Amino acid sequence: MVAEHDPEWRTAVSVRSDVELERSLIERLEREPRRRSIWVTDLVDPRTAYYRQTAPMPIAPERAARMEAGRELHETIGAALAEAPHLEVRVQRDGIVGQIDLFDELPTELKTTGSLVDAEGIRRGRPAYLEQLGLYCALTDRHAGRLLLASSEVAHDLRVFDTEFSDLTGVWADATQGAEALRRALDLGTPEGLPGCAWRGRGCPYEDGRVCDCEGTEPPHSYPIAARAGPIVERPEEAVRLRDRWSARPSSPAAARRFRDLLYPRRTFFERTSPAPTGEPSEGSRPPSADGLYRRLSELLESGTAGEVSRVHPGALAAPEAVACYRGWPFLLKITRAWRTPAPVELIDRQPHYFLDLGLRSAAIGSRDGWLFLGYERAERPADRVRVYRVRFDPLAPFRETADARRAALDRALAQHDPAEAPPCPDWMARDCAYRDRCGCGPGPVTAPAASGGSAPSSGA
Numbered sequence: 001m002v003a004e005h006d007p008e009w010r011t012a013v014s015v016r017s018d019v020e021l022e023r024s025l026i027e028r029l030e031r032e033p034r035r036r037s038i039w040v041t042d043l044v045d046p047r048t049a050y051y052r053q054t055a056p057m058p059i060a061p062e063r064a065a066r067m068e069a070g071r072e073l074h075e076t077i078g079a080a081l082a083e084a085p086h087l088e089v090r091v092q093r094d095g096i097v098g099q100i101d102l103f104d105e106l107p108t109e110l111k112t113t114g115s116l117v118d119a120e121g122i123r124r125g126r127p128a129y130l131e132q133l134g135l136y137c138a139l140t141d142r143h144a145g146r147l148l149l150a151s152s153e154v155a156h157d158l159r160v161f162d163t164e165f166s167d168l169t170g171v172w173a174d175a176t177q178g179a180e181a182l183r184r185a186l187d188l189g190t191p192e193g194l195p196g197c198a199w200r201g202r203g204c205p206y207e208d209g210r211v212c213d214c215e216g217t218e219p220p221h222s223y224p225i226a227a228r229a230g231p232i233v234e235r236p237e238e239a240v241r242l243r244d245r246w247s248a249r250p251s252s253p254a255a256a257r258r259f260r261d262l263l264y265p266r267r268t269f270f271e272r273t274s275p276a277p278t279g280e281p282s283e284g285s286r287p288p289s290a291d292g293l294y295r296r297l298s299e300l301l302e303s304g305t306a307g308e309v310s311r312v313h314p315g316a317l318a319a320p321e322a323v324a325c326y327r328g329w330p331f332l333l334k335i336t337r338a339w340r341t342p343a344p345v346e347l348i349d350r351q352p353h354y355f356l357d358l359g360l361r362s363a364a365i366g367s368r369d370g371w372l373f374l375g376y377e378r379a380e381r382p383a384d385r386v387r388v389y390r391v392r393f394d395p396l397a398p399f400r401e402t403a404d405a406r407r408a409a410l411d412r413a414l415a416q417h418d419p420a421e422a423p424p425c426p427d428w429m430a431r432d433c434a435y436r437d438r439c440g441c442g443p444g445p446v447t448a449p450a451a452s453g454g455s456a457p458s459s460g461a
């Protein structure tokens with residue numbers, strides 16, 4: 001995993017078990033009845049959310065590329081318009097979780113779109129925007145919310161709209177009712193009773209992939225929260241102010257846009273220059289584990305004391321991606337298929353990528369400490385299902401230097417069209433890698449679609 005050109009970082013890592021926290025998580029895992037976390041985006045279209053969790057599908061490369069482009073634009077605009085602490089703010093209440101694009105005085109939902117509609121166009125044609133905004137207002141206990149529509153076609157073009165939800169109690173009642181219906185459907189394993197799919201006949205991947213049983217006779221899809229929104233008022237003066245801010249920022253995103261890009265720069269080179277052929281999903285497009293230990297542990301962490309889980313934005317220079325923190329320290333949650341739980345010191349040699357990943361995140365926000373949560377899905381005894389480690393990175397400099405070196409290597413690889421400029425990925429990645437014949441670290445093209453599992457980490461955050 002350590003590429004020749006990486007500074008030596010392993011000697012800066014020390015790791016020890018946190019037995020107390022581990023015990024408390026195991027106890028909660030055993031005793032607490034499962035309360036599924038429901039995301040705001042799930043509530044906007046619960047039937048799709050049901051299939052996303054019960055029958056996850058690989059995302060087609062073209063769709064993955066579109067989603068990635070949208071995500072990048074989203075992040076570029078967000079970073080231009082708001083300071084780091086106000087970006088991607090995670091909020092949670094009664095098992096309903098949201099991530100607000102911009103949250104300063106009022107929650108703001110940013111939408112990138114091909115056509116910037118007016119207030120009437122939002123009300124009539126884009127009620128999902130209002131539904132989502134109303135949920136954020138209820139989660140943050142704010143009556144006023146803002147919609148920011150940014151053009152994906154015309155640089156720096158945007159419109160700003162404000163609205164109010166005067167009856168937040170009513171909004172929350174709709175939200176909890178929707179969340180309970182989705183939890184019930186997931187528990188019973190049937191989407192019966194959920195509103196019809198909002199995307200039926202308009203490119204729903206579960207309909208196109210013949211995964212769902214929808215016939216069009218389901219209860220009609222509705223947006224009860226959107227219907228509670230007051231007048232939608234356009235704010236042209238605010239649009240001018242934000243447009244000026246946006247246009248003053250550099251528009252081309254850095255080559256390394258996520259921690260994953262720094263972790264696997266060779267793979268990133270191929271993903272940027274030649275997206276995976278159809279039928280060979282790239283790692284980023286693998287379906288998530290439907291209902292496994294990863295999801296269960298995420299829910300446990302998210303449902304602890306308010307504020308225990310947060311997201312810290314390191315600023316555009318370090319990496320545009322926010323760092324998930326637990327009790328103020330960056331954390332990684334990984335699920336492994338290993339049979340036994342090694343001693344903490346052995347872990348650094350066995351799974352160095354965990355520590356490099358966490359170290360890069362920690363260095364980005366200047367934290368010398370981090371958490372590693374490991375779920376052992378093959379463990380027979382409940383007491384062995386979770387391990388919690390406190391990881392110390394001291395000094396942080398080797399991680400900053402590694403990030404700089406890898407960022408430069410990826411830039412060089414892209415500029416020179418030479419993947420060899422970027423450090424290779426860990427050996428286990430080659431087995432399922434769609435690029436291995438071109439890259440030279442495997443014997444030939446991948447013959448079967450990649451699947452999660454094996455000795456490699458099966459999922460992570």
Ligand code: SF4
Pocket residue numbers: 266267270424425426429430433434435436437439440441442
């Ligand atoms: S073949 Fe190996 S080094 Fe090359 S991109 Fe794939 S996993 Fe990375």
